[in-house]
Amino acid sequence: MDVLNGLLHGFAVAMTPMNLVMCLVGTLLGTVIGVLPGLGPAATIAMLLPLTLKLDPTGAMIMLAGIYYGAKYGGSTTSILLNVPGESASIVTCLDGYQLARKGRAGAALGMSAIASFVAGTFGVVALMLVAPPLAQLSLAFSAPEYFGLMALGLAMVVLLAGESLTKALLAMFVGLWIATIGTDLFTSTSRFTFGQVSLLGGIEFVTVAIGVFAVGEVMANMEPTKAPDVLPVPKGLRNLLPTWDDIKRCRFAFLNGSIVGFIIGVLPGAGGTISSFVSYGIEKAVSKHPEKFGTGVIEGVAAPEGANNADTAGALVPLLTLGIPGGSSTAILLAALILWGFKPGPLFIQESPELFWGLVASMYIGNVALLLLNIPLVPVFARLLKMPGYAMYPMVLGVAIVGVYSDANSLFDLGLLAGFGLLGYAMRKFDYPSAPLVLGLVLGDAMEKALRQALMMSQGDIAVLARPIPTVLLSIAALLLVVPLFKKFNAVRMQMIDPEV
């Protein structure tokens, strides 16, 4: 009953006109910065922080949180339309989202992304409300060995992202792992593969790589003179632009998968939205009846990661609000904001500031509904953008890519990198190397290396530390994923030998 009382009280707080306006402003702003690649929620929240000191803290928190989860709604838009990931958590959405757009189903993908975001986002709020404190305690059992298991499992998903050739996929993945090592090493403070370049000391942002390989590479491939400049098909009529009932039925499992995986990984302070989107995509493909169609434009391939990266935001608020532990940069700024406003975030926070906690929870229910209502009407608007002919479309993609990469750190060096990775992406297309494993290796490599080294530092170099229960299970699944394709191949050869006609 405590929960019910709290929630009723929370709605009373969130429904005041001022707080409703804050919620709408936050979610709208979130959608906009989500759509724009480059400018992420962390930078936006940081910029608005000084402004919020003049506001009522509850309203300000409702607004800043709105930006945080609203950005995940908008993040898929450019992934689907232009193959330019708007946020790092929307990189996987490019895989099937952009292919759907090429088939003329951009509207369905955009719509499904909004619906999945709504379902998983709401699931996340329910979970935040019901199980936050015990779950936060459980998450503390997760440390370096467990993170290593999780990252290794994520990396084993390369098997699922591979196209024709597993060898090529593995090669691409290893290049990604290598790129992840560039920069200053956390443990020794020495620099690796920086070739004396100060600009490389901070490492290479994976959004730069993803935009280069996906978007710039794609544009270059489409510029080849042998290909007729194509205008993407956009169906007529509003009804044909939105997802069908059949689409929604096909995504039932994806909703569940995205919600649960996103929330659980979100709660872990060392993981994050990007990893949860990759893992949920991998699971979706692994359990699918038609895994071979993934990457060619299946709607579940959009619903699962887009759901996951929304449930993830609610998950990330769990350690923040119950323990005062931020999992990422956005939550670190929210933590600082709470201190600036005079709150004491920590284990006693919910107990001592129920108004803010329940007001925030209630506002997130409202915010998710507002985001759905805001995003669905935008679907036809965005989908019709694709009617543009190639000579207008491709320069626009390049423009968005350049602005996105540049605005991240105002660095011309990054634009050079973008061009380099664009060329790499083009070459990979030409030689039939899948680009998703490269980005996967890059996203997971850094976290995986850190987790392994931390685990070994904790155990004085004893590898047995990885034999704790959770890492054992995760590593076993990873090993299974890697081995299964070999058996399949073996089986196919065996069948051929038994029955030459197969």
Next chain:
Amino acid sequence: MLAPRILKSFAACALALAAVGAHAQAAWKPTKPVDLIVHTGPGGGSDLLARAIVSMLEKEKLLPVRMQVQNRTGGNGAVAAAAIAERKDDPHTIGLMTSVWIANSLTSDEAAVTVHDLKPIARLMEEPAVFAVRADSPYKTMKDFIEAARARPGQLKQSGGSVTSRDNIIRQTLQHATGVKWAFVSFQGGGERLAALLGGHVDMMVIEPQEAGEHVRAGKLRVLAQIARKPLPGYAGVPTLKEAGYDVTPTPQIRAVVAPPGMPAAAAAYWQDLFAKLHQTDSWRKYIADNQLEEDFGDGASLAKSIAQIEKEMREQYTLAGTKVVR
């Protein structure tokens, strides 16, 4: 909204120029938005302090123009220092440094621009710290921890940042003074470090007093000792390292303002004066108290002395610990 403000400051500037004529350079004032360069991304320690400074300057109406935070991340401050040095002579750029910048120029080959290349403006504060263990830990005093580490060399673990971070410098100082050894596990973010301690994966952490305070209040952490010049108000009864029986003075963690090389003297004087005014405001006092920091304002000359002293101490500690010193 912005345009009239800029026009106004232009007008003010023109008036000032006309009025003082030949002495124009004595009264320099910023005439366009100012960049405040930090070395962490949004949400990092320096970034958050920078955002707080921006809002305090705004609230106290001390700065006639806008100040925007620029994140130049990477290389433990090397990228930010280089970005500041690139704006040579620019009076509209300042940066926020920490002791890490000094450590980094000692240990990194690539850090071509060091703190010595930048113009010191003002020292803002010193950051105290506390030694924390889990509330159910067998170590009730600093001595318990040190003796346990002596009994099991290398087995106890401390979570912290990189090897050049302040946490590790404190560890090395103490290890050297006591002759015992324990392990240091690096984590990228403060959240991960604290989670590792709360989850019992490491035994001890050197942590900011504000952050530890809430967990002490909730009965999750216990504080063994404090590192501060004056006893921290929130930690009455907690011994300093000296009181705990360890006569060491760990190198202080300072936060300070620096400027591009060649910034005109009038502009440097303006910025030094601005931060001197800021540190006397109520907003600043409240910020220092809320975050349990230590007020330690000093002008440019005093900052230059601090930097030289910190560098000397760090050089000694790195040499003792066997870390390669490149400069």
